[in-house]
Amino acid sequence: MAPVLPLVLPLQPRIRLAQGLWLLSWLLALAGGLTLLCSGHLLVQLWHLGTFLAPSCPFAALPQVALAAGAVALGTGLVGAGASRASLDAAQYPPWRGVLGPLLVASTAGGGGLLVLALGLALALPGSLDIGLEEGLATALAHYKDTEVPGHCHAKRLLDELQLRYHCCGRHGYKDWFGIQWVSSRYLDPNDQDVVDRIQSNVEGLYLIDGVPFSCCNPHSPRPCLQSQLSDPHAHPLFDPRQPNLNLWDQGCHGVLLGQLQGLASTLGSMLAVTFVLQTLVLLGLRYLQTALEGLGGVINGEGETQGYLFPSGLKGMLKTAWLKGGVAHRPAPEEAPSLEAPPKEGLPEA
């Protein structure tokens, strides 16, 4: 059975391979570390914005999987650096011989799988952010007045802090506040005729006003903030409609949060792609180095040429070997036929 993708590796190319692999492994470790940091940052952001994201939104899975993938990539990079460094030194290599095989399998399966999963999530999940944020913000706005209801008593403070920090107002604009009751009934005077009129003017009996909370105010405005009677152009003196309206923040919080989270997710996605490419290269290089050194019997400085390969035989051969190993029949294992592509070996390597 022919080895899969063989490559002849005399001494000098072997050394070059080991050195290049060492460099690539450190790059992989760096990329893994950066992925870890990036996903950690995204997790912290999501934790802060937890109230404004609907609980059914699966977006939080992305940074968690990316965290695991980054950790595995970091580990693979460190292992690769150690192994390639050891392969250049005859005294250090023997302890690595036994471990390298299982480590490679674990890295490929675990790390590769996690990376592919994380990449898939990075492509698929940001779409669900839109709906998650819509629902989350709608709930937060609806509960703004419920400062005495257990479970929702922090909605007011969190929404005010969100609007102050991200410079936004309402879901898509300040008019969102006109459609909900954001003043708690506890602070409404039942004897006031204006209050009674407003409550009776709509079907649900809500106290709706054309005003916004203080956190929508824009400090860049040259005049003190106008928060109430915003639909009435005659209510405030000297209000010039031709001037750009700096009074309130004009962005909606939905747009701002969506942009920010999607930006973070795309950065994370590109980091994951780079890590994936580096990890593939490092694992391939390690496999070739391992099989080449196995061909020499674990002797590092052998002058002869050996072959590195990915798999000792094709898929059928591998399945057969696995079956034979597990099977009872005593049949000699199929011998390795020299590859047709490899040039004739120039003598056996000296011990």
Place this chain on the structure above:
Amino acid sequence: MALLKVKFDQKKRVKLAQGLWLMNWLSVLAGVVIFSLGLFLKIELRKRSEVMNNSESHFVPNSLIGVGVLSCVFNSLAGKICYDALDPAKYAKWKPWLKSYLAVCVLFNIVLLLVALCCFLLRGSLESTLAHGLKNGMKYYRDTDTPGRCFMKKTIDMLQIEFKCCGNNGFRDWFEIQWISNRYLDFSSKEVKDRIKSNVDGRYLVDGVPFSCCNPSSPRPCIQYQLTNNSAHYSYDHQTEELNLWVHGCRAALLGYYSSLMNSMGAFTLLVWLFEVTITVGLRYLHTALEGVSNPEDPECESEGWLLEKSVPETWKAFLESLKKLGKSNQVDAQGADAGQAPEAG
């Protein structure tokens, strides 16, 4: 009788030199950290220089930056000296400079201690600068049309939101100044005319505050105007209402922020000072130990290291005498020149 004598054999000398080399490079790192701390403090002071009337003193961050740079320079030099100390040939070229270098190190340590103490002691001047600056800032809050002051409103609003404070000492400071520009007042309204007539300066004073004083933790929507009028708002008592507005004044908030910054920087600088003193002492021992090697051909011999050759009062006496000699030698030269000239003339 030498001060604090210690015997050194070859191995101990080598260990001392290696240990000092490592400590010097750690100290270079600490110098870099002090430099960046000074830079950070300078940037923070610059960021809020508008509310400090642009007259704040940059003495503390400047001195931290200077001390950080000096520490890097001196300690890398000392590291090089310690590295060369193990090789007699290389050490010979440093030998003549070492005594003056140690004197410079002692001076540097004194300067470092003074800078560390300054970090703790200079908050008083900051307090008065802040009080004046904030008062002016609030006065110019309404001048959003005046060039040069048009950003004061934005600065004060963002400051109150970020530091969770209101006014200079409290929210009542806003009652005493006119913070609403005349441009946005309807002078045909009776209420406006009454308010303006009610005080000598003709200012429009309200018992209200800007929106940036509002506390988001309040359970009710923010009450900004008619704060002292209980009947203007339902279920409101201005004497017991605590959560509506921020209670702290911005002067105390800013002062607390800068004080904690400077205190932690001062504490770190004190630690670095202790480290530097240890390094200087170690360098002095190395210097005297290497001087005491009696036979330069035999590097294995034992030698003694000390801090001062004689005890402290004797060293002080010798120092004063050398100063006097310096003065006397000038006199003797002058007299000798006169005496030389007199016989020639005579």
